[in-house]
Amino acid sequence: MESCDYVNSLTHNSETPLYFAAKNGHVRSVRLLLKESADANLKTLDLACPLFAAVEGGHQEVVKVLLRRGAEANGQRNVSGWSCLHQAAYRGHAGIVRLLAGVSSLEPLDDYNITPLFLTAQYGHSKCLEILAEAGANVNCQATDLATPLLIAAQEGHLACVEALLRHGANPNLYCNQDQWQLPIHAAAEFSHTRVLERLLEVTERECERSEGKVSPLYQAVLSERASTLTPLLNAGYNPDAQPCFGYACPLELAIEGSYRCSDEGVEIVRLLLEAGARVSDKAYSLALRCPQLLQLVLQCRGLPTEKPARQSLAQLAVAEVDRAHCWLPLLLRAGIEPTLLLHSSLFEEAVEEVLSFFLEFLNWSCLPQEIQNILSRRQDVSSETTMKPLEGIPPLAHLCRLQLRECVGSLRLADRSYVQRLPLPPLLHHYVQFSDIYTKHCNSAGTLF
Structure with a gap:
């Protein structure tokens, strides 16, 4: 049997001695096997060749030897459709990328139309990216999903790659999805890469x-x-x-x-x-x-909406969240919403008694609509221990006075501390006319009801 038969013998996965020598970076063994007529382009079952194995391991001297002895640099070199240049770019082996860029295609595509330059942007290998861009690789290439190198670099937060791409003419306004809205700036914003975002703001x-x-x-x-x-x-x-x-x-x-x-x-x-x-x-x-x-x-x-129809709309939205009334009711009242806007039967039927007890403090309960009074009476009849204010009798005169003041100047103005301080009232009454005693009695430090 001739020597070439031995040097090209195969394992069960079709690896040759040259493949193993290249994979492990044994330059002397590679030279000897090639001298004995080893085939530099025999592929394994997963389509890898000795050159691909050397590239993957970053064995630059082996790559030089194989290229000088006729190793084919172009074409598919593994089952995903990657070439040797894809693998060098993925691994970030700048010296090998430079070698391959001089002898192989710069635009080989894998199964997803991804080029080697795209991989350098994705994995942050800015030096490799520079080599490929300077050699003429397309910086605006698009994968099957229309993603560009600039988009993927922005998504991964590789500022040096973003800078290199922009220097070499990458288009920051090239849409990167089928719906024609996604740009690199969107990726930088979504993945919170602030420095990349600030750079893209300058050019988008x-x-x-x-x-x-x-x-x-x-x-x-x-x-x-x-x-x-x-x-x-x-x-x-x-x-x-x-x-x-x-x-x-x-x-x-x-x-x-x-x-x-x-x-x-x-x-x-x-x-x-x-x-x-x-x-x-x-x-x-x-x-x-x-x-x-x-x-x-x-x-x-x-603040609250300035137009009354907008405040009415807000009140309707609030009442729809009646189960959370213990949270929103004190906040809206303190902000100056008119209590009359909240006089909805559903609030009085469904709110817990602590909420109603608080709310009634802002009303003249002797003048409530009959429908509301009927609801409150029914609730009192079925409650063994009610915390609601008794509805019989007339409210205290001081309380009626502040209700009248609120009616005259409006709830929004009365909620404004600076406005109240300009009223011709003794300073001791400022807190009272703003119902501060009621909030102190019913609310916790967060401003919600106990």
């Missing part, structure tokens, strides 16, 4: 900000659940009232819905949007009513 067009069919990156920033991601976008002037997306009328709705657990980051995101001027929609109010911390934040930053 603002079409995505409010245009129909597009998505403001503010939504991705909210999804990141990191306030630090939202700040650069707001500082750059992105409108907090972005276009409706993902079933939400605005980013604030998404932020409030995602903040039910009231994490510090979630609350801060809501605060940032409110301070930037975000409009509070009915859905946002409805969501906030379920969490006292968020409702208090909304009221502090925005």
